[in-house]
Amino acid sequence: MILIKCDAMSKTEVKKKFIDRMEFFYRNFGSEWTSNDFVSNDNQKEYLGKLLIELQNKGVISINKEGKSFTILYLPSKYDNLLI
Numbered sequence: 001m002i003l004i005k006c007d008a009m010s011k012t013e014v015k016k017k018f019i020d021r022m023e024f025f026y027r028n029f030g031s032e033w034t035s036n037d038f039v040s041n042d043n044q045k046e047y048l049g050k051l052l053i054e055l056q057n058k059g060v061i062s063i064n065k066e067g068k069s070f071t072i073l074y075l076p077s078k079y080d081n082l083l084i
Contacts, residue, residue, distance in 0.1 A: 015051060023077055031072040
């Protein structure tokens with residue numbers, strides 16, 4: 001589990017940290033992940049769920065049919081507009 005502690009972090013900081021970790025783990029451990037791999041509590045999962053939909057709309061990831069996991073399609077560093 002690769003938890004992101006976001007209690008005292010702004011949403012922009014959480015987003016940046018998640019994208020950085022997503023890049024690292026995609027390069028080193030593969031492309032298939034779940035939100036449970038990154039966050040632990042329900043508030044964090046809710047925010048991450050919204051972020052995953054945003055990343056899917058930008059073509060970076062694909063959320064699998066059941067919605068419990070996602071596949072990283074492209075390295076996030078190839079996109080300039082992910083933190084907007």
